[in-house]
Amino acid sequence: MDMSSKEHTLGLSLPRRGDFQHIFNLSKEERHRRWRLFKTYIPDWIIVILLNMAGGLFGMLKPRHREFSLSDQSIQYSNHYNFVPDFVPPLVAYASPVLSALFFLVFRRRNWHDFHCTVLGIFLSMGLNNTATNVVKNAAGRLRPDFIDRCQPSITENPSRLKLVDHTVCTQTDLAYLQEGMRSFPSGHASLAFCGLTFTALYLASHLRYNDQRGHAYKTIVFFLPLFFAGLIGISRTADYHHHWQDIVAGSIMGTFIGWFGYRTYFPAPFDPNIPTDRPYPSRIPKPANLAQIGNRDGRVLPVDDDPLQMDTASNRDIGPTASPSSCQIAVHVESPLSVTNNSGTSSGCRSHDETIIHITE
Numbered sequence: 001m002d003m004s005s006k007e008h009t010l011g012l013s014l015p016r017r018g019d020f021q022h023i024f025n026l027s028k029e030e031r032h033r034r035w036r037l038f039k040t041y042i043p044d045w046i047i048v049i050l051l052n053m054a055g056g057l058f059g060m061l062k063p064r065h066r067e068f069s070l071s072d073q074s075i076q077y078s079n080h081y082n083f084v085p086d087f088v089p090p091l092v093a094y095a096s097p098v099l100s101a102l103f104f105l106v107f108r109r110r111n112w113h114d115f116h117c118t119v120l121g122i123f124l125s126m127g128l129n130n131t132a133t134n135v136v137k138n139a140a141g142r143l144r145p146d147f148i149d150r151c152q153p154s155i156t157e158n159p160s161r162l163k164l165v166d167h168t169v170c171t172q173t174d175l176a177y178l179q180e181g182m183r184s185f186p187s188g189h190a191s192l193a194f195c196g197l198t199f200t201a202l203y204l205a206s207h208l209r210y211n212d213q214r215g216h217a218y219k220t221i222v223f224f225l226p227l228f229f230a231g232l233i234g235i236s237r238t239a240d241y242h243h244h245w246q247d248i249v250a251g252s253i254m255g256t257f258i259g260w261f262g263y264r265t266y267f268p269a270p271f272d273p274n275i276p277t278d279r280p281y282p283s284r285i286p287k288p289a290n291l292a293q294i295g296n297r298d299g300r301v302l303p304v305d306d307d308p309l310q311m312d313t314a315s316n317r318d319i320g321p322t323a324s325p326s327s328c329q330i331a332v333h334v335e336s337p338l339s340v341t342n343n344s345g346t347s348s349g350c351r352s353h354d355e356t357i358i359h360i361t362e
Contacts (some may be wrong), residue, residue: 055130064141093196125262142185187251190234194255206270
């Protein structure tokens with residue numbers, strides 16, 4: 001299959017009762033394989049859980065106490081309520097990729113490996129982002145634009161001999177509220193929103209096959225919308241005087257990079273035209289081809305939890321002079337897709353990307 005014939009339709013279908021029955025009807029060999037596969041992901045989940053816990057713990061630490069000037073107009077804005085409540089960015093960041101993966105799981109390819117990699121990837125991204133954001137917030141200790149309003153200082157002017165004052169002039173009795181005013185850089189709302197929604201944008205672009213080079217406008221819109229909403233969340237933090245514009249920029253860059261990094265940990269590059277992007281990296285313990293539930297029935301693709309391109313064909317291969325011309329034995333990386341001719345003179349191949357499958361005979 002070359003790039004000109006690459007499927008570009010959504011290929012959605014309503015689930016049927018039998019589509020998921022195979023999950024509870026597994027052979028002994030398949031149950032054993034899944035248990036081995038589960039154990040390979042235990043270290044990943046331990047790291048992810050620790051990262052998310054660390055992010056919360058660092059958020060509870062006291063920030064650095066900076067000296068400031070009572071005449072500094074950049075921190076003299078009045079305190080306003082949050083235009084975007086604090087629970088919205090993490091809710092959107094965690095839920096948007098998980099719901100997207102759930103949609104494709106139910107209505108498209110029934111690929112549990114894809115769903116698991118999405119959940120693992122977004123929790124890795126958000127845990128790393130939360131930890132980094134809170135560490136930098138506490139280390140920087142930058143004052144928010146509404147800090148003096150939070151502080152309620154006991155004096156109105158700087159003492160002439162000191163020029164600057166510190167938090168001891170504040171009469172605010174709510175210490176948590178006061179210390180939150182010292183965590184301006186970077187913006188947590190911006191970093192959370194851009195981390196989760198960048199992950200979502202990349203996931204949707206890859207699973208809608210944005211790389212098919214057929215120029216569908218709706219794919220651009222779907223990719224753009226999550227990033228646009230993340231931008232709106234960031235902008236809201238300057239409108240309610242909770243962040244300086246530099247905080248928004250820094251948080252946006254941090255969240256975008258970590259979201260991209262987390263996505264690429266488990267998924268290939270979404271815009272590469274030479275590879276199938278709508279699937280995660282292969283399972284660490286591939287399903288043997290003889291256990292695959294692949295084919296067509298009544299014009300519908302049978303449900304699979306491992307992708308055909310991720311199967312272990314070694315279990316079914318026949319190496320020898322009588323080997324089938326269509327069997328796949330060795331994947332060789334080359335610069336561009338090629339068609340390799342076997343001994344019988346017919347063209348064979350297994351993937352439509354930058355791996356050429358060469359049949360080896362002895």
